[in-house]
Amino acid sequence: MKSNSIPFQKLPFTSLYKSYISDFEKVESFFEFNPFDEKEIKNRLEDYRFNGNRDECVHFLQHFNAQFTDLPEVEKSIQKLSTDDAVAVVTGQQLTLFGGPLFTVFKILTAIKTAAHIEQTYGKPAVPVFWLADEDHDYEEIATAGVFDRDELIQISLKSTLDEFPRVGEIVFDDQISALKEELKSVLYETDFSDDLWTLLDDCYHSGSTIRDSFGKLILRLFSKHGVILGGSNSKQAKELTRDALKKSVSHSDQLYDSLNKVSSKLFEAGFHTQVHVQESNLFWIDDDGVRRKIHAEGDNWFSEGSVKSLHTGALLNLIENSPEKFSPNVFLRPILQNFLLPGAVYVAGPGEVAYYAQMKDFYREFGLSMPIIMPRFSATMVESAIDRVLPKLPFSLEEYSKRIEDLESEYINSSDAADPEPIFKTWKKEFEQISRPRIDEISAIDQSLKGTSEKVRANLLTELDKLKGKVYRSLKEQDKVQLERIRKVKSQLFPGGNLQEREILFIYFMNKYGLDIWDNLLGSMSMDQHKNHNLIHL
Template identity: 35%
Template sequence: MPSSIDTAARRVSPASLGAFPDLFIDYCTDFDAVADFYPGDWQSRTARRTAAESAAQRPADRDVLAETLLAQNERWGLDASTRSHIEALRDPASIAIVTGQQVGLFTGPLYTIYKTLTTLQLVEEWADQTGRPVVPVFWVEGEDHDFEEIAAAHVLHRNEVVPLSYAPDVEDNPGAVGRLALTDGIHDVVDQLDEALPPSDFKPAVMEHVRAAYRPGTRLEDAFAQLMRSFFADDGLVFINPDDARLKALSRPLFRREIESPQASAAQVGAASRALRDRGYHAQVTARPTNLFWLGDDSRRALDWEEHTFRLRGTDRTFSQSELLDHLDETPERFSPNVVLRPLMQDHLLPTAAYVAGPGEVSYFAQYGGVYEWAGLDMPLIHPRASVSLVEGKVQTVLDKYDLTVADFQTNLDPLFQNVVVDTMEVDVDALFSEALPQLHQTLNALKPEVEAVDRTLGASTEAARSAIMDEMESLKQKVVRAEKRQQDEVRAQLRKAHVNLRPAGTLQERMINVLYYLNKYSPALLNDLRHALQTDTSAHQVVEV
């Protein structure tokens, strides 16, 4: 099948999009400016070899890790290439390129896919540069308790954004959302997706994968992993679900350190946050003692440190330090890391040499250097994921017509519309009539004495003629204005179409639109095409015509 991508990706400055924080922009384009917040230059071969050597020495128990991953991936469709990669993790020389994401409905926004594509691209690159076995790993984050954050997906239909929401009766804090079993209500959401996606040669296969994954009784995290697996079959992608007693048991040393020194990690994050603000950057996360949650059967609650006691947030339940350590020994699966400890758990378990991160993650890793030192871990290199805009032919036609680029489309369409209208309108109506009317008055003013010299009674007729001429001129002006408005309305409609596709709801396309819209329209082979079209130098936003 021919590629749906006809040209190589074009590169756009991330700063020009008005969508990324300064810290992320400098990380991508001027690393030296932020180097002291990170372990090394993500593009340096020397830094990569150093990170690989450190990562290879890290995992607590490679055999337990491998056995757990085999069991987990068996649930989602374990193929030969994934099995081979899992077995490779037993090799003490092997390393991992890791990414991850929350278990969003139908895999969530496009950035989940771009994270995965970047990870798969880097495997071969790192293998060549380090001479080591390299394994791609996807962290399936299902322990979060914010259900609304993962329960919606968005596709395009006739240049409108169509929201798809899965809304069963769920408590405000249902515990680990990944554990929730899909209800019969998922049928309605899948049917809405089916209705929103137009008929195509690829739709039957696409919908078959969706229906196979999202079935009543299936846990959200399993549905997510199964659908992701179908997108990347035979690529050897290894999925890991941290909500596993075996993995939590391996993580005891990290959790114990946090319980025994409940203010230490937060202090490290706080110091880095102040340093970032002093340099004019933002602090992405705010750490609180402690950075652990208690994972119950029906809720996930933060463990707050209060005067030598741990309190379960929102309840009266408390634990002494010794009680909490006893629980850690007996039921480690009851503990869940927050945004600070999650990457440390990941890198305690895995030989992570590089983590493929979105802009927010790149920002919060700048706060974590001291926490990694406190935990006795080396932070992996942080590689920005590919940031991408997919430009369909219908959108490219609009860009070409008005000589625009993707970067011209910002959060608000109005300024661009005004600029385009000024450039495209051939007539400035107000200026045209403002110039003509004084000339007419001047002519009539000069004519009136001559007329009155012939017959004084004709002065009134001259004024009547003036009034009639002004009325006709105003009528003509309104006709021109209506014609101009019709032209403006056409311009606005075309620009709005492009804006909805490129900046839906004002945000970047990659942050809202789901990949299924594009797979249905252009074939599931689009993912492989993108893998070859996108560059691993992700310092720029990449624009791909499809």
């Protein structure tokens, strides 16, 4: 696949992420390792020691992955982690409908590439692990999928009548999933690859399957051949293996809060944002209805949302000891549990994850851990041939299409050979003001009570001038209709909904158009240094 790239600095990413990529010295105090320094990576891998028990790790992964597949390549990857020097390259994502947007695949491809690089360069066994966010309860974020319909972004949504949701991984699809697939079929026009795609989706997404099972099966069907296995914490076994970390989040809550709060304050003082608000508790409670409820702390008393009862610290610790599966980690505690379950020397992160990992260096140390190498994921926009053909005919660089469509249209019209209405109306308004102000003063001198009426007439006339300017712009737009339609099409394709394409469009959209092996082909053309820029993949 042909590709080129543009710097992250030219795109709508946070200042923290831009610094992480291109000016690491600015943020190095917030991380343990520089992901672009091969010497640091080498030393980290040589010094890495897994805090958990490898036999328990292997058994946990075998049991977890058996829920999704019995493919021999999955067992082979799991067994690789039984060796003392093996490491996991972990990444993860919410269980978004039909596999989620492009960045889900980009995370997985980065993990695969990084694991292969570790094996080839440093001689360490490495396994890419995709962590299913199976304890998340944010239904709205996972229930919507975006695709192109004639160059326009449309959203397909999984409806629900529930007021409160269990952990999304436990939600079972009903017949609505069949209707959603039909809706998706009606949007994705038929290609030579459609039958294979629908067979795959029918195998993974069907009535009676949970959101977690469907998502996990899809990921393994596509990427287990590259060594990918799955992980997740929504199981009794996972909670029993991480019981001590869950208990420490309670017994050492003050120290943990201080560690997060101090680093978050330093981030703010350094001019960066804090991605996640720090709270006294990092735990959720799973109630009898399966709903995940935030646990709050007030001194030595702990209580969950919606409950009038509270527990003393000792009672809560006993509850965790006896029923760890009734508890769920927040965004800070989840990576800690990961690193007790897996030998996670590397984590592949998106921009938002890099931001909250920047808050966590001292938090890891409180648990006797070192933060993993935080490897930024591959970032890209898929540029289809129809877009490639029209880009040279337009005056904008690719990154400029992140602007509002109204601004792009105005800039194009103002830059064209046609008369520019802006200076015309600017001069007209200035001349009008010069004429009207003395007249208003003269009328006010005759009758002060008429000043307000005079000002209103002036304002109405200025409004009429603005309306006329709008008509002139519309006339020019009509004259340049073809070019403006091209601008709209490019804008919609590259920045659908005003966001980067990788954040909005289902990755299966491109599988339908270019084949189920499109990601294998992209993987084959990727290099380890491509995550330093945003890539343009020309299809």
